[in-house]
Amino acid sequence: MKRNWLRRQIALMVAIAVILSLFVAVALIVTMSGCSTPGVVASPTMTSPAPAQTSTVPPTPMASTSDASSETETVPTTLFSNFPTTKRVHSVKTIKTTTTTTTTTTVRTTPKPIALKTPGAVAITFDDGPGGHTSRLLDALAEYNVKVTFFVLGQSVERSPGLIRRMQAEGHQVANHSYSHKYLSQVDEATRANELEKTSDAIEALIGYRPSIMRPPGGYRSEAVYEEAKKQGMATVFWDVDTADWKYKDSDYVCNYLLNHTSKGRLILMHDIHKTTVDGFIRALPRLIEHGFTFVTVDELVHLEPGDVYPTYWRR
Numbered sequence: 001m002k003r004n005w006l007r008r009q010i011a012l013m014v015a016i017a018v019i020l021s022l023f024v025a026v027a028l029i030v031t032m033s034g035c036s037t038p039g040v041v042a043s044p045t046m047t048s049p050a051p052a053q054t055s056t057v058p059p060t061p062m063a064s065t066s067d068a069s070s071e072t073e074t075v076p077t078t079l080f081s082n083f084p085t086t087k088r089v090h091s092v093k094t095i096k097t098t099t100t101t102t103t104t105t106t107v108r109t110t111p112k113p114i115a116l117k118t119p120g121a122v123a124i125t126f127d128d129g130p131g132g133h134t135s136r137l138l139d140a141l142a143e144y145n146v147k148v149t150f151f152v153l154g155q156s157v158e159r160s161p162g163l164i165r166r167m168q169a170e171g172h173q174v175a176n177h178s179y180s181h182k183y184l185s186q187v188d189e190a191t192r193a194n195e196l197e198k199t200s201d202a203i204e205a206l207i208g209y210r211p212s213i214m215r216p217p218g219g220y221r222s223e224a225v226y227e228e229a230k231k232q233g234m235a236t237v238f239w240d241v242d243t244a245d246w247k248y249k250d251s252d253y254v255c256n257y258l259l260n261h262t263s264k265g266r267l268i269l270m271h272d273i274h275k276t277t278v279d280g281f282i283r284a285l286p287r288l289i290e291h292g293f294t295f296v297t298v299d300e301l302v303h304l305e306p307g308d309v310y311p312t313y314w315r316r
């Protein structure tokens with residue numbers, strides 16, 4: 001009788017020890033994964049691929065009016081599908097007839113460990129600047145010797161000429177994103193021409209040549225937009241990975257999204273006017289480099305002629 005009681009006590013203690021060690025393991029997994037900063041709850045790991053990676057259907061721009069800081073672009077629809085962090089100890093059974101203790105445990109943890117994709121050359125693009133965080137971004141790009149493409153607004157070019165000169169001097173590509181972020185398919189022909197021309201004029205005055213590519217604000221597109229770009233010597237460039245950084249404004253989110261979705265040959269869309277974007281990008285950058293990614297300008301990624309549209313599936 002007493003021996004049975006002793007066996008049960010031992011079995012109980014073994015079970016408690018197993019459960020405690022599982023808690024420690026789960027805590028370790030959670031703290032080691034993703035881009036969470038100390039003392040900050042990890043943001044959700046994105047499990048859904050970017051829209052263009054699952055479908056070749058170009059995103060449809062939203063009809064709402066928006067300023068430069070709230071550009072409406074494609075957003076993954078299942079961003080938070082994997083959000084909850086669950087930890088479940090299924091059952092602990094003690095078998096009386098033998099001295100063996102059997103423990104059946106199911107532990108599920110999210111966020112999932114970061115899954116970086118096959119490395120290769122990637123074109124990172126920043127829209128809507130230059131802004132208050134662009135200088136710090138340029139510092140980080142110089143530190144890691146990474147080249148990117150800036151789709152700048154003409155009105156911001158005039159406000160921050162030094163940043164445009166610095167972009168050019170440090171090997172980045174300077175591209176046209178209209179003068180005041182007007183949706184180019186929604187305005188009359190004269191306004192469309194003027195928005196692009198004034199911006200190219202401002203850029204040329206600073207760096208000595210006109211941009212070879214433009215990106216329509218908000219992704220608003222039409223044949224008239226492509227035709228005007230062609231007249232002014234530019235190709236139209238969209239993106240195929242939209243970080244939706246402008247929407248979430250969370251540096252952990254941006255960092256995790258970049259780690260999970262940066263993929264060989266892709267054009268990645270971000271906005272350097274947001275502190276959270278610059279912070280998240282700077283945190284992800286060394287890990288992407290360590291994994292083997294290289295960063296190129298759009299011109300280095302793909303050869304384009306005036307009037308071209310890239311990625312080509314946007315032209316429908």
Ligand SMILES: [Zn+2]
Nearest residue numbers: 071127128217
């Ligand atoms: Zn924009």
